[in-house]
Amino acid sequence: GDSVTQMEGPVTLSEEAFLTINCTYTATGYPSLFWYVQYPGEGLQLLLKATKADDKGSNKGFEATYRKETTSFHLEKGSVQVSDSAVYFCARLNTGFQKLVFGTGTRLLVSP
Amino acid sequence: GAGVSQSPSNKVTEKGKDVELRCDPISGHTALYWYRQRLGQGLEFLIYFQGNSAPDKSGLPSDRFSAERTGESVSTLTIQRTQQEDSAVYLCASSLRTSGRNTGELFFGEGSRLTVL
Numbered sequence: 001g002d003s004v005t006q007m008e009g010p011v012t013l014s015e016e017a018f019l020t021i022n023c024t025y026t027a028t029g030y031p032s033l034f035w036y037v038q039y040p041g042e043g044l045q046l047l048l049k050a051t052k053a054d055d056k057g058s059n060k061g062f063e064a065t066y067r068k069e070t071t072s073f074h075l076e077k078g079s080v081q082v083s084d085s086a087v088y089f090c091a092r093l094n095t096g097f098q099k100l101v102f103g104t105g106t107r108l109l110v111s112p
Numbered sequence: 113g114a115g116v117s118q119s120p121s122n123k124v125t126e127k128g129k130d131v132e133l134r135c136d137p138i139s140g141h142t143a144l145y146w147y148r149q150r151l152g153q154g155l156e157f158l159i160y161f162q163g164n165s166a167p168d169k170s171g172l173p174s175d176r177f178s179a180e181r182t183g184e185s186v187s188t189l190t191i192q193r194t195q196q197e198d199s200a201v202y203l204c205a206s207s208l209r210t211s212g213r214n215t216g217e218l219f220f221g222e223g224s225r226l227t228v229l
Contacts, residue, residue: 044220099157105155
């Protein structure tokens with residue numbers, strides 16, 4: 001079935017380090033792909049999205065490229081900040097276009 | 113309101129009691145979703161509403177779980193005879209649909225944390 005797999009956390013980085021959080025999806029159809037973020041004490045919010053192969057989503061310095069050949073949508077940021085500490089969820093729209101299917105989330109901890 | 117509102121934010125109940133969780137979506141959002149997030153785990157889809165009908169309720173774990181929605185407004189998730197394994201954060205989200213399709217851009221509430229003793 002439709003699913004996404006993302007790397008387990010926590011990911012612990014120092015401020016200004018480079019971030020990659022891996023995400024792969026099952027290759028059924030051509031799903032839209034998403035990254036959501038949950039900051040401490042807040043609800044999930046959309047970070048970025050990509051709707052077709054080779055699209056790059058970007059927001060707040062984060063980027064992710066829709067790679068059909070590797071069924072991946074890895075999240076990257078060149079220089080993380082303490083304020084980026086949060087849980088990041090990769091998600092895909094299911095083939096019926098009815099619901100989002102989420103990964104298990106990756107906690108990012110950034111220290112000064 | 114400006115965002116998705118959920119109540120209560122915290123609920124502690126005894127095993128076997130019934131609970132009701134409420135979600136007030138963003139005005140004008142026709143689609144509404146319930147997810148469950150157990151401690152240390154990902155989001156588990158429960159049910160999806162389009163207007164007041166539920167095209168997909170495949171994620172409801174058992175017949176103790178039910179949900180309803182009034183028009184394109186408030187939704188209530190009811191858990192009867194609660195069990196300890198029902199302890200989780202229950203998240204509600206709403207979204208617009210464009211051209212009859214889900215955009216995938218969901219707006220989440222802060223969740224209702226349920227603890228069953």
